[in-house]
Amino acid sequence: MLRFIGRRLLFLLFLLFGVALFVFILSHLVPSDPVAANLSQSAMNNPEIVAAFKEKWGLDRSLFRQLILYFQHLLTGDLGTSIRTGNPVLNDLRQFFPATFELSIVAMAIALILGILFGIISAIYRNKSIDHVIRTISISGVSIPSFWFALIMLNVFSSVLGITPGPGRIDSRAATPEGGTGLLLFDSLISGNFQLFSDVVMHLILPGTVLGFFTMGLIARQTRSNLLEVMSLDYIRTARSKGQKESAVIIKHALSNSMIPVITVAGMGFCNLLGGMVLVENIFAWPGIGQYAYLSAVSLDFPAICGVSLLIAFIYVVINLLIDILYGVIDPRVRYR
Amino acid sequence: MKKTGLLAITLMLALSLFACSKKEGNNIATGGTSASNADTIVIGVASDWKTMDPARAYEVYGNFYFYATYENLYMVEGSDLTPKPVLAKEYTVDDSGLVYTFKLDEGHKFSSGNPVTANDVVFSFNRTKNIKGNAAALTEGVAKVEAKDDKTVVVTLKAKDASFLSKITGNAFAVLDSKVVKEKGGSDAADASTSDKASAYLDGASAGSGPYVLKKWTANTEMVLEKNPNYKGTVNASKIIIKEMPDPNTQIQALEKGDIDVALSVGPDQVKSIKAGGKSKVVSSPTSTISFLLMNNKPEISKEMANPLVQQAVRYALDYKGFQQLAGDGALLPLSFVQKGFVGAKSRPDNYQNIEKAKELMKQAGFENGFTVPLTAANYDSEGLSWITIAEKVKEDLAKINIKVEIKTGEIGVVIDDYRNGKAPFIVMHWSPDYYDLNNQLAFIPGDIVGKRANWDPAANSELVSLAEQAKVEIDDTKRAEISSKMQDIMAENSPYAFLVQHPKSFAVSSKLEGVAYNDLCKLHLNDLKLSK
Numbered sequence: 055m056l057r058f059i060g061r062r063l064l065f066l067l068f069l070l071f072g073v074a075l076f077v078f079i080l081s082h083l084v085p086s087d088p089v090a091a092n093l094s095q096s097a098m099n100n101p102e103i104v105a106a107f108k109e110k111w112g113l114d115r116s117l118f119r120q121l122i123l124y125f126q127h128l129l130t131g132d133l134g135t136s137i138r139t140g141n142p143v144l145n146d147l148r149q150f151f152p153a154t155f156e157l158s159i160v161a162m163a164i165a166l167i168l169g170i171l172f173g174i175i176s177a178i179y180r181n182k183s184i185d186h187v188i189r190t191i192s193i194s195g196v197s198i199p200s201f202w203f204a205l206i207m208l209n210v211f212s213s214v215l216g217i218t219p220g221p222g223r224i225d226s227r228a229a230t231p232e233g234g235t236g237l238l239l240f241d242s243l244i245s246g247n248f249q250l251f252s253d254v255v256m257h258l259i260l261p262g263t264v265l266g267f268f269t270m271g272l273i274a275r276q277t278r279s280n281l282l283e284v285m286s287l288d289y290i291r292t293a294r295s296k297g298q299k300e301s302a303v304i305i306k307h308a309l310s311n312s313m314i315p316v317i318t319v320a321g322m323g324f325c326n327l328l329g330g331m332v333l334v335e336n337i338f339a340w341p342g343i344g345q346y347a348y349l350s351a352v353s354l355d356f357p358a359i360c361g362v363s364l365l366i367a368f369i370y371v372v373i374n375l376l377i378d379i380l381y382g383v384i385d386p387r388v389r390y391r
Numbered sequence: 392m393k394k395t396g397l398l399a400i401t402l403m404l405a406l407s408l409f410a411c412s413k414k415e416g417n418n419i420a421t422g423g424t425s426a427s428n429a430d431t432i433v434i435g436v437a438s439d440w441k442t443m444d445p446a447r448a449y450e451v452y453g454n455f456y457f458y459a460t461y462e463n464l465y466m467v468e469g470s471d472l473t474p475k476p477v478l479a480k481e482y483t484v485d486d487s488g489l490v491y492t493f494k495l496d497e498g499h500k501f502s503s504g505n506p507v508t509a510n511d512v513v514f515s516f517n518r519t520k521n522i523k524g525n526a527a528a529l530t531e532g533v534a535k536v537e538a539k540d541d542k543t544v545v546v547t548l549k550a551k552d553a554s555f556l557s558k559i560t561g562n563a564f565a566v567l568d569s570k571v572v573k574e575k576g577g578s579d580a581a582d583a584s585t586s587d588k589a590s591a592y593l594d595g596a597s598a599g600s601g602p603y604v605l606k607k608w609t610a611n612t613e614m615v616l617e618k619n620p621n622y623k624g625t626v627n628a629s630k631i632i633i634k635e636m637p638d639p640n641t642q643i644q645a646l647e648k649g650d651i652d653v654a655l656s657v658g659p660d661q662v663k664s665i666k667a668g669g670k671s672k673v674v675s676s677p678t679s680t681i682s683f684l685l686m687n688n689k690p691e692i693s694k695e696m697a698n699p700l701v702q703q704a705v706r707y708a709l710d711y712k713g714f715q716q717l718a719g720d721g722a723l724l725p726l727s728f729v730q731k732g733f734v735g736a737k738s739r740p741d742n743y744q745n746i747e748k749a750k751e752l753m754k755q756a757g758f759e760n761g762f763t764v765p766l767t768a769a770n771y772d773s774e775g776l777s778w779i780t781i782a783e784k785v786k787e788d789l790a791k792i793n794i795k796v797e798i799k800t801g802e803i804g805v806v807i808d809d810y811r812n813g814k815a816p817f818i819v820m821h822w823s824p825d826y827y828d829l830n831n832q833l834a835f836i837p838g839d840i841v842g843k844r845a846n847w848d849p850a851a852n853s854e855l856v857s858l859a860e861q862a863k864v865e866i867d868d869t870k871r872a873e874i875s876s877k878m879q880d881i882m883a884e885n886s887p888y889a890f891l892v893q894h895p896k897s898f899a900v901s902s903k904l905e906g907v908a909y910n911d912l913c914k915l916h917l918n919d920l921k922l923s924k
Binding site for chain 1: 431433435441442449523524525527528529531584585590591594607609610611612613632634635636637638640641644645647648650651802803804807808811825834840841
């Protein structure tokens with residue numbers, strides 16, 4: 055297992071190198087000029103200002119020289135400085151990632167819990183009314199555009215019904231606390247500020263549900279079909295004939311053996327969830343990586359674009375690695391292959 | 392039993408969380424501040440902030456912040472764009488029109504407690520100039536700045552400039568606490584573009600004498616401003632929180648729910664949902680942002696659009712009233728390149744559109760049967776009106792004179808390159824002034840900033856070039872208005888532009904909020920805002 059993990063980590067290094075190279079080239083192929091994107095029209099008319107901008111951001115060097123410099127900096131852990139925010143990209147990622155991480159974990163938890171639960175119920179009550187309802191919800195989850203769903207949910211649950219709070223990570227009249235990990239759930243618990251903790255939880259529910267809805271649909275559909283397949287196998291009939299309770303048959307025998315494809319789907323769902331983050335973060339005014347990526351892209355902030363791409367690639371590989379490890383945990387046969 | 396107990400505990404926990412979150416006026420975590428929520432104003436924006444350093448910023452929302460935290464020699468007040476003295480008491484100009492002497496007002500202090508002196512003004516102006524950032528475009532006309540004594544500043548210009556006073560109302564001329572900024576690595580030396588290191592400090596703290604101080608700024612997230620205890624005047628709200636909300640619909644929802652008091656970055660479509668007499672109200676005010684079509688004057692790029700007769704036909708074929716409706720309540724129709732509010736501005740006559748005349752011009756140009764032309768419209772908007780919507784309306788209007796428009800779209804960062812390099816044959820653009828004076832609009836004359844984008848050579852209209860030179864230095868308002876009027880008449884008949892509409896700014900505020908006056912330079916004067924009880 056250790057050798058397997060080591061191999062995957064080595065692969066991760068190559069992948070990150072490839073992603074960095076690819077994004078660098080792609081960013082510079084865009085038929086646009088960062089000088090034009092970042093200087094005003096009047097400033098563009100002043101050669102001294104243009105020269106100072108190019109010198110500051112290394113744009114006066116050849117593309118090849120810029121690439122070499124970029125990789126030299128990358129090797130020392132320096133992702134460069136964002137043209138838009140003026141901060142080191144690593145600091146920006148550190149600042150915005152916790153909000154995204156917190157939201158995606160909550161979204162994934164909602165997706166997994168509801169997805170598996172819906173999948174089981176749907177399989178047990180196959181072709182009954184409840185199965186049809188759950189299947190409709192699951193299909194909606196997969197097919198509804200997340201930005202539209204986010205707007206509707208915010209309007210209904212926050213504005214009309216007033217059940218959930220409005221956009222943002224915490225109450226709008228409270229300033230986000232400084233310091234700590236940036237994971238507000240964790241920070242508020244550690245500091246014993248339970249009022250803040252409850253506020254953070256309430257603010258997470260709606261965006262978490264919206265973001266997790268797509269993955270929930272995928273998981274519910276996958277759980278249902280796998281469970282139905284497994285439950286028609288001989289060993290389930292044997293378990294039933296031994297007089298085991300139906301709940302024990304489903305949870306102990308059927309469910310655990312139908313989880314591997316569900317984990318694969320959940321992993322893919324997590325990666326998809328990162329894709330949906332840009333729109334959901336915009337609508338819920340969630341200061342995370344999605345917003346940072348979008349703003350960096352529209353202002354042609356090459357160092358930031360490269361930084362976000364590397365982070366996302368890193369997450370993809372780590373998630374896939376975790377899924378592979380989980381296969382071994384759930385199904386011991388995988389470890390001995 | 393076990394399961395029931397677990398369920399009961401879970402339910403209780405959920406209910407208690409819900410109850411906590413519903414408490415009014417809770418003081419959850421105020422980042423180390425103890426201000427009462429009742430005295431806190433929350434504003435939702437989709438800002439374009441990149442830096443909080445006055446010497447580097449030029450963003451649209453820049454002065455929204457700088458007006459709250461810094462003071463200038465002259466600034467604008469209320470909705471008016473006329474410069475009024477703030478740090479200066481008065482000024483005089485010598486006979487050459489080049490030397491401005493400002494006498495400083497007494498009693499202004501920076502938030503550090505240091506008094507505002509002439510040396511601070513000299514440091515601030517030189518720093519902006521030598522940092523050579525975006526803001527330096529406004530200081531390039533300044534030859535030198537000197538402190539004659541503690542309370543007298545002498546500014547010498549390179550050439551006469553009738554707009555100088557307007558220029559100093561913006562962030563490029565905000566006055567910084569030189570002692571504090573120098574301590575934090577700031578420099579006003581000639582090599583400040585590389586030696587100045589104070590920007591990082593200024594992104595997290597202000598160094599001005601305005602009504603508020605910056606307590607915290609997290610890009611894309613929020614800004615927290617608190618009372619400056621050393622401010623010379625009175626400060627209304629003790630705390631202002633500015634929340635980044637990129638989606639305009641989200642801002643409206645948050646306003647209606649009472650989470651925020653101002654939904655500032657919204658457009659005419661979003662404010663339609665605000666009902667009169669409710670918890671929120673709509674504010675509409677003219678801006679100086681003007682949308683226009685640029686028709687490239689270079690035949691190699693488009694022989695059709697470069698034809699002056701076609702350019703004139705396009706101007707006559709457009710349905711300006713339709714554009715006015717699209718832009719929303721408060722939209723204006725300037726005749727040409729000078730917006731209402733600027734000296735000598737003229738309005739477009741009601742019956743300007745003339746399809747028959749436009750067809751006749753097309754015939755004279757040899758294009759009676761029309762032609763096909765690509766129209767570039769970025770995925771962008773002017774005060775909430777999408778450029779693609781504008782392009783669709785242009786397409787519909789020009790079809791009446793047999794011009795078949797093919798709309799090309801793309802992200803602004805990509806599209807703007809073709810525009811700035813003068814390669815776009817026909818493009819939808821907007822112009823938002825850097826400072827509020829006729830001189831800023833002279834960018835449209837042949838050979839100037841926008842003129843170059845249209846490949847409009849100065850030799851093409853020497854009369855306009857000569858009038859522009861006069862306008863730049865004429866300080867008599869009546870004479871300047873005459874020059875402005877003449878230029879507008881010429882541009883309305885002969886230029887590679889069609890000026891469509893002067894946009895209004897529509898936004899929504901809580902009905903409890905008082906002192907709301909939109910100003911195109913600083914958007915809102917934050918210190919004028921007050922929540923009624």
